[in-house]
Amino acid sequence: MAIVAAVVAALFHFVPGLPTYYVRVIDTVLIYLLLAIGLNMVVGYAGLLDLGFVAFYAIGAYSYAILASGQFGIHLPFGLILIIGGALAGVAGVLLGIPVLRLRGDYLAIVTLGFGEIVRLLMNNLVWMTNGPQGISRIDQPFLFGFALKTPRDFFLLLLPLVLVALMLAWRLECSILGLGWAAIREDQDAARGIGINTTLVKLLAFGLSATLGGFAGVIFAGFQRFVDPVSFGFWESLTIVLIIVIGGVGNLVGVVVGAAVLIIVPELLREYSEYRMLLYGCALVVMILVRPGGIVGRRYNPAWIIQKLGWR
Amino acid sequence: MTGFLIQQLVNALTIGAIYALIALGYTMVYGVLRLINFAHSEMFMVGGHVAFFLLAATASLAGGPIGVLVMFAVFVATFVAVGLLGVGIEAAAYRPLRHASRLAPMLSALGVAIILQNVVMLFVSRRPLPFPPFLPAVSFKVFGAVVTLNQIFIVAFAVALMLALAWFVNTTTLGVKIRAVSENPQTAQLLGININMPISLIFFIGPGLGALAGTLYASYYGIVVFSMGFIVGLKAFIAAILGGIGSIPGAMLGGFMLGLLETFGAGLLPMLTHGLIGSEYRDVFAFSVLVLVLIFRPAGFLGEAVTEEGMVYKRDF
Amino acid sequence: MIRKLLVAVLGGAALAASPAFADIKIGTAGPLSNAEALFGTTWQNGMQLAINEANAAGGINGQKLVLVRQDDQGDPKQGTLLAQKFCDDDSILAVIANFNSGVTIPSSDVYNRCGLPQVTNSSNPKVTAAGYDNLFRPIANDFMQGGAPAAYALQTLGAKTTAIVHDKQAFGEGVATVFRQNFEKGGGKVTSYSGVTATDVDFSAVITQLKTENPDIVYYGGTMPGVGLFLKQLRDLGMKSTFFAADPAFLPDLITTAGPANAAGAIVSFQAPPYDANPKLVKFKGDYKKSFNEEPGPYSAYGYNEAAVIIEAMKRAGSGVTRETIVKELRKTKLDGLMGTVEFDDKGELKSPTLFLYKVKDNDFVLEWPKS
Numbered sequence A: 001m002a003i004v005a006a007v008v009a010a011l012f013h014f015v016p017g018l019p020t021y022y023v024r025v026i027d028t029v030l031i032y033l034l035l036a037i038g039l040n041m042v043v044g045y046a047g048l049l050d051l052g053f054v055a056f057y058a059i060g061a062y063s064y065a066i067l068a069s070g071q072f073g074i075h076l077p078f079g080l081i082l083i084i085g086g087a088l089a090g091v092a093g094v095l096l097g098i099p100v101l102r103l104r105g106d107y108l109a110i111v112t113l114g115f116g117e118i119v120r121l122l123m124n125n126l127v128w129m130t131n132g133p134q135g136i137s138r139i140d141q142p143f144l145f146g147f148a149l150k151t152p153r154d155f156f157l158l159l160l161p162l163v164l165v166a167l168m169l170a171w172r173l174e175c176s177i178l179g180l181g182w183a184a185i186r187e188d189q190d191a192a193r194g195i196g197i198n199t200t201l202v203k204l205l206a207f208g209l210s211a212t213l214g215g216f217a218g219v220i221f222a223g224f225q226r227f228v229d230p231v232s233f234g235f236w237e238s239l240t241i242v243l244i245i246v247i248g249g250v251g252n253l254v255g256v257v258v259g260a261a262v263l264i265i266v267p268e269l270l271r272e273y274s275e276y277r278m279l280l281y282g283c284a285l286v287v288m289i290l291v292r293p294g295g296i297v298g299r300r301y302n303p304a305w306i307i308q309k310l311g312w313r
Numbered sequence B: 001m002t003g004f005l006i007q008q009l010v011n012a013l014t015i016g017a018i019y020a021l022i023a024l025g026y027t028m029v030y031g032v033l034r035l036i037n038f039a040h041s042e043m044f045m046v047g048g049h050v051a052f053f054l055l056a057a058t059a060s061l062a063g064g065p066i067g068v069l070v071m072f073a074v075f076v077a078t079f080v081a082v083g084l085l086g087v088g089i090e091a092a093a094y095r096p097l098r099h100a101s102r103l104a105p106m107l108s109a110l111g112v113a114i115i116l117q118n119v120v121m122l123f124v125s126r127r128p129l130p131f132p133p134f135l136p137a138v139s140f141k142v143f144g145a146v147v148t149l150n151q152i153f154i155v156a157f158a159v160a161l162m163l164a165l166a167w168f169v170n171t172t173t174l175g176v177k178i179r180a181v182s183e184n185p186q187t188a189q190l191l192g193i194n195i196n197m198p199i200s201l202i203f204f205i206g207p208g209l210g211a212l213a214g215t216l217y218a219s220y221y222g223i224v225v226f227s228m229g230f231i232v233g234l235k236a237f238i239a240a241i242l243g244g245i246g247s248i249p250g251a252m253l254g255g256f257m258l259g260l261l262e263t264f265g266a267g268l269l270p271m272l273t274h275g276l277i278g279s280e281y282r283d284v285f286a287f288s289v290l291v292l293v294l295i296f297r298p299a300g301f302l303g304e305a306v307t308e309e310g311m312v313y314k315r316d317f
Numbered sequence C: 001m002i003r004k005l006l007v008a009v010l011g012g013a014a015l016a017a018s019p020a021f022a023d024i025k026i027g028t029a030g031p032l033s034n035a036e037a038l039f040g041t042t043w044q045n046g047m048q049l050a051i052n053e054a055n056a057a058g059g060i061n062g063q064k065l066v067l068v069r070q071d072d073q074g075d076p077k078q079g080t081l082l083a084q085k086f087c088d089d090d091s092i093l094a095v096i097a098n099f100n101s102g103v104t105i106p107s108s109d110v111y112n113r114c115g116l117p118q119v120t121n122s123s124n125p126k127v128t129a130a131g132y133d134n135l136f137r138p139i140a141n142d143f144m145q146g147g148a149p150a151a152y153a154l155q156t157l158g159a160k161t162t163a164i165v166h167d168k169q170a171f172g173e174g175v176a177t178v179f180r181q182n183f184e185k186g187g188g189k190v191t192s193y194s195g196v197t198a199t200d201v202d203f204s205a206v207i208t209q210l211k212t213e214n215p216d217i218v219y220y221g222g223t224m225p226g227v228g229l230f231l232k233q234l235r236d237l238g239m240k241s242t243f244f245a246a247d248p249a250f251l252p253d254l255i256t257t258a259g260p261a262n263a264a265g266a267i268v269s270f271q272a273p274p275y276d277a278n279p280k281l282v283k284f285k286g287d288y289k290k291s292f293n294e295e296p297g298p299y300s301a302y303g304y305n306e307a308a309v310i311i312e313a314m315k316r317a318g319s320g321v322t323r324e325t326i327v328k329e330l331r332k333t334k335l336d337g338l339m340g341t342v343e344f345d346d347k348g349e350l351k352s353p354t355l356f357l358y359k360v361k362d363n364d365f366v367l368e369w370p371k372s
Helices: A002-017 A020-045 A054-067 A078-097 A105-125 A152-175 A177-187 A189-194 A199-225 A235-248 A253-291 A303-309 B002-033 B040-057 B064-097 B103-123 B149-171 B173-183 B185-190 B196-221 B229-243 B248-272 B279-296 C002-017 C037-056 C076-088 C101-114 C142-156 C170-185 C204-213 C226-236 C252-258 C279-292 C300-317 C323-331
Strands: B139-142 B145-148 C024-030 C065-071 C092-096 C161-166 C189-195 C217-221 C242-245 C267-270 C335-337 C340-342 C356-361 C364-369
Touching: A002 A020, A002 A152, A020 A152, A020 A177, A020 A199, A020 A235, A020 A253, A020 C076, A054 A078, A054 A105, A054 A199, A054 A235, A078 A199, A105 A235, A105 B279, A152 A177, A152 A199, A152 A253, A152 A303, A177 A189, A177 A199, A189 A199, A199 C076, A235 A253, A235 B103, A253 A303, A253 B064, A253 B103, A253 C065, A253 C076, B002 B040, B002 B145, B002 B149, B002 B173, B002 B196, B002 B229, B002 B248, B002 C204, B040 B064, B040 B103, B040 B196, B040 B229, B064 B103, B064 B196, B103 B229, B145 B149, B149 B173, B149 B196, B149 B248, B173 B185, B173 B196, B196 B229, B229 B248, B229 B279, B248 B279, B248 C204, C024 C037, C024 C076, C024 C300, C037 C065, C037 C279, C037 C300, C065 C076, C076 C092, C076 C101, C092 C300, C092 C323, C101 C170, C142 C170, C142 C217, C142 C242, C142 C267, C142 C356, C161 C170, C161 C204, C170 C189, C170 C217, C189 C204, C204 C226, C217 C226, C226 C242, C226 C252, C267 C364, C279 C300, C300 C323, C300 C335
Parallel strands: C024 C065, C024 C092, C161 C189, C161 C217, C217 C242, C242 C267
Antiparallel strands: B139 B145, C267 C356, C335 C340, C356 C364
């Protein structure tokens, strides 16, 4: 306990002192980490490949944009919209889950891909609501408990505790009955049904919970960037989040953390190469997957292993 | 009105033929490896560029009967060149991952796609390159619609290629081996078939067809650019799903179906809804159809009816 | 003895710390690796040309200028990260960013917080809505780009009807909206206002629909290669309406993509006078071709202009140039630049924006309006 607390305290102490660019990069890592923790629930734990996760991210972000800007003149507080955005995204997740209950494997992947694209196209086309391709700009500055969230440092102080809470919650879920249910349907859905697990409920919970997390991440992102447009919510974003999980280590929270760090920081490190950056990124991607197809962090090195190593219990 | 409908039909068939050719590549690879080959869209793009440079090199021979021979030579060369590229990519980026999870080769394909696109952008050209049409701009008036020789050529050539593929896969020994491997690689191996060869062959033919599709596409629209692969690839992939992924006739049908859906969707939706839903909803329409088809008939129109259990081929992770 | 040592040490430290011999860096961020790679790269090339010229002439008080090029992929997320990176780097004294309005708007928040002088190429009117005092736009915004062609169409061409198509992206939709408003205000009728996807290659469905409307003018708000393909298909399907496009179409690729026969008569708006209009432009075109081995891109001249504005402000700031002094000097800019006079109003917008309309004739762009 002491070691973890020390690490967290160190993060809180040192990171805000870093140059703002580094803090901003870390903020970006944390937002993607939130997204990845969510997607990990549905892809890593329950084994349901969702390629349209960005839809929930978009719903969260646009919730904040629409309810806290000049778009309609509504200006609700940040905390309230966090709940609204998360709830909306969660409902969307369940709504997505219901018709696709029968689908598995690649078919599920493709339907979710289609769903993600439909949401993005609707954002682009429903101009009266979302301002279409122009996006919604000058979104209100978020205020939480009276504190203004303006600089990347402020957001870091918000995001770090949130991410830690999310990690703990995800870990508790993984070890809970629900998590076992997820593991069961991941390994063999028919056998799971056979021993009496209500696969419908378990799957819908997976979709709903992961979508809610995605929605939270979206609301925070909108408050962070204060500008949303459909460009930020395309198929490519969904793939990036899937990549984070796979490269980091599927189903493993430690892997997810590593994956988020790697996938956001490596392109930033490559910035010197300006136009060659994406080429190097593609090469790095292929190499990483060939070398560690199971992800950088093996399934064995999950939080349980860390807890064991630190000598708890 | 008839002219309008016929025009849209002709446009739909032409783009549908191109989608069908690309969809064949997706479906063959998926059928045997259960891999969504994201890099396939870039084969299409590379094929267009290869043909561009071959045609530019042989531009002096254009026209007349020699020109026709040269044109077919360019087709063959493009097919072979990109086919070899496909085989190489399979060996380097997919084969090592054959026993890994299902996601790994898909994401490796994604990386390959990024590499191909950036290589072309950085080392070939950022600008769109003007592609010469294969045939003179002769057009016919059919019931008020304008049909060009190019369009007829594209549809005819694509259909011919598809028939050739169908013949190959159904009659020749190699083709039968491919079908065997598609159906069940383990059993095929038990029967003594070395699965590497049919798989390499699939990665030769699929990308080759995609490259030819890229050539036809470039000639039809007059342009080839490094970014043209992504969207067309996604649409062709949808076409493959619509027709039933894994099924070769399905890919052909799916391609034409998507062409019709898109064209009539974009053309008629505004008319039918009095401008409420404009032509920009064309893609929403296409994706919605995809989602509905998958929910109610996941195997697509020509795939075998798939039960829930049949959907999972191997461990995901 | 100690005093001598102290003087030596302090003197040495002063010399070492003196910025007088360090390079002055100007940062720039634009799309370098996505579908707009051509525009971003040629835009930054234009800047490079201006900087090379300034360096050849001795730099800023002996200090060399360096252009730091970065890729934002048209993504606001990357744009803001780069903005913060530039902000943190003290050797960067000004930025030319961004190219896309959707990226400039959020990144301008970051630049404003750290006081970096920002010169932008984005034309959406919303960009200057925040009223940041460090943001300057030395190009005409969409109000001009959409307004002037409408006036020309109504008054000079006597057109009565137009069909408008846009590519559902921020820029294309922006100019199309302005064109529509101005055309209707001037008494014209818009027969249809449709959207296509920017990555579309096949516009036959929309064009077939337009054929039934038979408008005098077809206005396409969007970028290459879409605009070239659209024009080609428009003519191939037999439509004779006059074709209007915005400045991304001002490059030879429009003519090669659409075909010279199809492109003839198309009207394209652009903010610089013809390349042979004055010796400065002739020199620019020649130098660009020599340095980069190709024709200038549609935004190369704009990039050159933007860099020139900053360089001029830096020169006036004198020795010890800082971010604050550059902002102050930019305010007072009165430069006879490559594209006309550059003078800013209190919102950072160009005081007297100019727009030129070119007609495609004989494989080239010929000035159509205003005729000088």
